[in-house]
Amino acid sequence: MLVYFAVTLWVTQWSLQDTPVSRMAQGATGFLLIGTVAIWQLVGMWRASTRERNDGRRWITRWLARAVSALVGVTGFLLLMPFPGGMMSLYRDATDQDWVGLQGHIVSIDDTNLRITGYLAWGVLGEVSRALTANSDIRTVVLNSPGGHVGVGTRLYDEIRSRGLDTYAAEFCASACTLAFLGGTRRIVRPGAKLGFHAVGGESANSIGAGTDKIRSLFQAADIPEPFIQRVFATPSNSAWYPDQKELIGAHVVTDVVR
Numbered sequence: 001m002l003v004y005f006a007v008t009l010w011v012t013q014w015s016l017q018d019t020p021v022s023r024m025a026q027g028a029t030g031f032l033l034i035g036t037v038a039i040w041q042l043v044g045m046w047r048a049s050t051r052e053r054n055d056g057r058r059w060i061t062r063w064l065a066r067a068v069s070a071l072v073g074v075t076g077f078l079l080l081m082p083f084p085g086g087m088m089s090l091y092r093d094a095t096d097q098d099w100v101g102l103q104g105h106i107v108s109i110d111d112t113n114l115r116i117t118g119y120l121a122w123g124v125l126g127e128v129s130r131a132l133t134a135n136s137d138i139r140t141v142v143l144n145s146p147g148g149h150v151g152v153g154t155r156l157y158d159e160i161r162s163r164g165l166d167t168y169a170a171e172f173c174a175s176a177c178t179l180a181f182l183g184g185t186r187r188i189v190r191p192g193a194k195l196g197f198h199a200v201g202g203e204s205a206n207s208i209g210a211g212t213d214k215i216r217s218l219f220q221a222a223d224i225p226e227p228f229i230q231r232v233f234a235t236p237s238n239s240a241w242y243p244d245q246k247e248l249i250g251a252h253v254v255t256d257v258v259r
Contacts, residue, residue: 103119106118112138114138122151138165141156141184144171145174145176146177158183160184168190170189170190171194172194174240175240182222187254188254188256196240200233200237201237224252
């Protein structure tokens with residue numbers, strides 16, 4: 001029984017370093033482990049309970065063993081039930097067939113600018129990586145996005161920061177988009193551009209905690225002061241805080257304002 005819960009705990013632990021594909025692999029491994037252990041225990045205990053022995057075993061002992069084996073089987077079945085639905089959800093995320101992916105996005109090249117427009121679905125990462133690899137003269141990532149998957153935002157942050165690129169928001173950049181924006185060496189906005197921040201949302205305390213820790217580390221790496229970070233995490237995930245440009249410059253979120 002402890003094996004079941006240990007495997008289930010391992011499968012449900014995730015971080016923003018996990019992609020839908022890696023989580024699918026983790027889920028498939030957990031499914032096979034739990035299924036194998038359940039069948040092995042069920043068959044073994046049932047055989048043991050029905051084996052004829054001359055050791056004076058009473059009928060109540062045999063039926064108790066059968067009841068335990070049935071309980072093991074039911075427990076394994078209940079633990080396996082959520083896996084197919086979870087795997088389908090991850091598949092939709094990975095193939096941009098989830099809600100975020102269906103909203104659409106465009107990754108394009110304009111001279112030395114890489115433009116990302118629309119929602120940050122998982123497919124954005126591959127397109128951005130290929131574009132940057134094929135165009136070594138890109139200097140600025142132009143962002144116009146209402147957000148998307150937090151994991152995509154953090155990976156764009158890493159990609160932009162590792163390449164020493166600037167970021168530019170001409171109109172609107174909110175939620176996960178602001179994480180990508182913070183990756184810029186120079187973080188530039190046009191007068192009137194809006195940056196929207198809020199706390200991490202999620203379906204479980206584990207996912208919220210993992211997301212909060214990762215995002216806090218990104219803010220700190222970008223030298224964002226603690227009062228600003230606290231204000232971000234104090235803003236509910238179903239709303240947004242839009243600091244004015246004076247606040248953004250004062251908190252070092254924005255380094256330049258360019259018309």
